[in-house]
Amino acid sequence: MVLPEVLRVRLAPHPTARDAAVAVVPAKAGDPIAIVPALSTVISPDQKSWRCDQCGTASMGFLNLRRCSGCASFWYCGTICQNKAWKAHHRKICKNHDAFVASPEYQALTAHDKMDALLLSQMLADPAPWWNASGSAEYSLSDPYTTFLHLLKGPRVDGFVPPLCLPPGAATAETAALAKELYSRFGNNNFVVQDHLNSVGHGVFPLASRFFNHSCVPNAACKYPTQPEKPLTMEVVALRDIAAGEEVTVPYLDPALPYQTRQDALRANYGFQCGCRLCLFQRGIEPVASPPQRGSEELRDMETALRAFALGGDEHAVRLPAHPALFETLPANLHPIFHESYLPSLSELFSKLSHEGPFVDAIEAGITQLALYAVVYPPNYPQIGMHALELGKTVWNLVCTAGPEAAAADIKVREEQAEMFLDLADEVLNVYGEEGDICGPLGEIRVLRDMMSGRCDAVDD
Numbered sequence: 001m002v003l004p005e006v007l008r009v010r011l012a013p014h015p016t017a018r019d020a021a022v023a024v025v026p027a028k029a030g031d032p033i034a035i036v037p038a039l040s041t042v043i044s045p046d047q048k049s050w051r052c053d054q055c056g057t058a059s060m061g062f063l064n065l066r067r068c069s070g071c072a073s074f075w076y077c078g079t080i081c082q083n084k085a086w087k088a089h090h091r092k093i094c095k096n097h098d099a100f101v102a103s104p105e106y107q108a109l110t111a112h113d114k115m116d117a118l119l120l121s122q123m124l125a126d127p128a129p130w131w132n133a134s135g136s137a138e139y140s141l142s143d144p145y146t147t148f149l150h151l152l153k154g155p156r157v158d159g160f161v162p163p164l165c166l167p168p169g170a171a172t173a174e175t176a177a178l179a180k181e182l183y184s185r186f187g188n189n190n191f192v193v194q195d196h197l198n199s200v201g202h203g204v205f206p207l208a209s210r211f212f213n214h215s216c217v218p219n220a221a222c223k224y225p226t227q228p229e230k231p232l233t234m235e236v237v238a239l240r241d242i243a244a245g246e247e248v249t250v251p252y253l254d255p256a257l258p259y260q261t262r263q264d265a266l267r268a269n270y271g272f273q274c275g276c277r278l279c280l281f282q283r284g285i286e287p288v289a290s291p292p293q294r295g296s297e298e299l300r301d302m303e304t305a306l307r308a309f310a311l312g313g314d315e316h317a318v319r320l321p322a323h324p325a326l327f328e329t330l331p332a333n334l335h336p337i338f339h340e341s342y343l344p345s346l347s348e349l350f351s352k353l354s355h356e357g358p359f360v361d362a363i364e365a366g367i368t369q370l371a372l373y374a375v376v377y378p379p380n381y382p383q384i385g386m387h388a389l390e391l392g393k394t395v396w397n398l399v400c401t402a403g404p405e406a407a408a409a410d411i412k413v414r415e416e417q418a419e420m421f422l423d424l425a426d427e428v429l430n431v432y433g434e435e436g437d438i439c440g441p442l443g444e445i446r447v448l449r450d451m452m453s454g455r456c457d458a459v460d461d
C-alpha cells in the first residue's frame with residue numbers, strides 16, 4: 001500500500017475525460033493539492049552520473065555518487081537508494097543492461113522510447129504485483145498497481161511495445177502481453193520529470209495520472225522536489241486560489257505552443273480535443289495573420305501596444321495582470337501574437353541580445369516576451385517568473401557594463417528596474433515554490449539580490 005502524503009481532491013465524473021479531480025477543500029495559491037510518490041522513474045541519459053538514478057537528486061558537487069559496480073551504468077547517492085533500486089528492479093536488470101542498451105533494437109529507438117524501454121523494463125523486473133493486480137477485479141487508490149491498470153489507455157493503436165531488458169527466461173508470451181497492457185497507458189499517463197522546468201527524466205505516478213486532467217489554462221502545476229535518499233515525488237501546486245468543488249487541472253504541454261501544435265499533440269498522445277478557454281479563444285480567431293516583419297514600424301507599434309495591454313506600458317513600473325484569461329480581451333490588432341512564428345522569433349531575439357547585447361534592446365524584447373507570457377499563461381505560471389528573472393539578470397548586466405560616461409541617475413533607474421523584475425520573479429516563483437535541485441531560480445534571485453546590494457558583477461547564465 002502506498003499512501004500519498006497529501007491528496008486534497010476527489011474523483012468526480014467528467015463529460016468527456018471519464019473523471020476529473022475536484023478540490024475537496026479550498027486551496028490558496030501555492031498550496032500543495034497532491035504530493036504523490038513515483039512507482040518508477042528513469043533519468044535522462046544526459047543526467048547520468050550527475051543525478052542519483054533512484055531519488056533523482058543532483059550531485060551539485062557535494063553528493064558523492066557511487067557507481068553500480070555490476071553494470072557501471074547506474075549511480076546512487078548512497079546505500080539507501082542503491083538498496084532500494086536493487087530490490088525493486090536493478091538485480092534483474094544489472095547483468096543485461098549494458099548489452100541491452102548497445103543492441104540494435106534499442107539503438108533504433110527514439111530518445112523518448114529509449115527511456116520508456118528502460119522504465120517498462122524496471123516495472124516488469126518483478127512482475128508478481130502486476131499479476132496480482134491484473135487478476136483482481138477491484139482497484140484501490142492506495143494500490144499503485146491496480147490504479148495504474150485502471151488508467152485510461154492512450155490513443156496509439158499500432159500495438160508498438162519497445163524492446164525490454166529482462167533476465168533470460170523472463171521474456172515469455174505472458175510477460176509480452178503484460179508489457180503491452182502497461183505500455184498502452186504510458187503515452188497519455190506518464191510524466192516528464194522536470195528540474196527548474198528542464199526535462200531530467202520520465203516517471204510513473206499512478207495516482208496523479210488517475211486524477212489530473214489537462215487544461216491550457218491550468219489552475220495547478222506539477223513539480224518534482226528532490227532530496228537524497230527520499231523517494232522521488234510529484235507535487236501538484238495550486239497556481240491560484242481554488243474553490244472547493246472546482247476541477248484541478250495541470251498542463252500536459254506548454255500552453256504557449258501554437259494552437260494547432262497543441263491540438264495535434266493532445267489528440268495524438270492523449271486522444272482528446274481540448275476545449276479549454278484558451279483553445280476556444282484561439283479556435284475562434286483562426287487563421288491568425290502573420291505578424292509584421294521584424295524591424296518594421298508596424299511591428300514596433302504592435303509590440304508597444306502589447307506591452308501596454310498586458311503590463312501597463314511603463315517599462316519601469318511593470319504590473320502583472322491578475323486576470324486568469326487575459327487573452328479573451330486581447331484587441332484584434334494584437335491577434336498576430338498568436339501566430340506560430342511570433343513567439344519563437346521573439347524568444348530567439350531576446351536570448352541572442354541578452355547574451356551579445358545591446359542590453360537595452362534585449363530588455364525591450366524581453367519585456368515584450370513577458371507581455372506575451374502574461375497574455376498566454378495564467379497568473380503565477382512558473383515560466384512568467386523564470387522569464388522575469390532572466391530580465392532582471394539582463395538589466396543587471398546593463399548596469400554592470402555601463403561605461404564611465406553613463407549618468408548616475410540613469411544607472412539608478414536601471415538598478416531599480418532590475419529590482420522590479422526580481423520582485424516580479426519572486427512573487428510568481430514563490431507561489432510555485434522550491435522545486436527540483438537546490439539553488440534553483442529562487443536561490444538565484446537571492447544571490448542576485450546580494451550582488452545588487454553589494455558590488456557589481458555581471459551575471460553568467
Ligand SMILES: C[S@@+](CC[C@H](N)C(=O)[O-])C[C@H]1O[C@@H](n2cnc3c(N)ncnc32)[C@H](O)[C@@H]1O
Nearest residue numbers: 016017018019188189209210212213214270272
Ligand atoms: C492522465 S489521464 C487523466 C485522468 C482521467 N480523466 C481518468 O479518468 O483516469 C489522461 C486521459 O484523460 C483524458 N483527459 C485528460 N484531460 C482531458 C481534457 N481536458 N479533455 C478531455 N479528456 C481529457 C484523456 O483521455 C487522457 O488520455
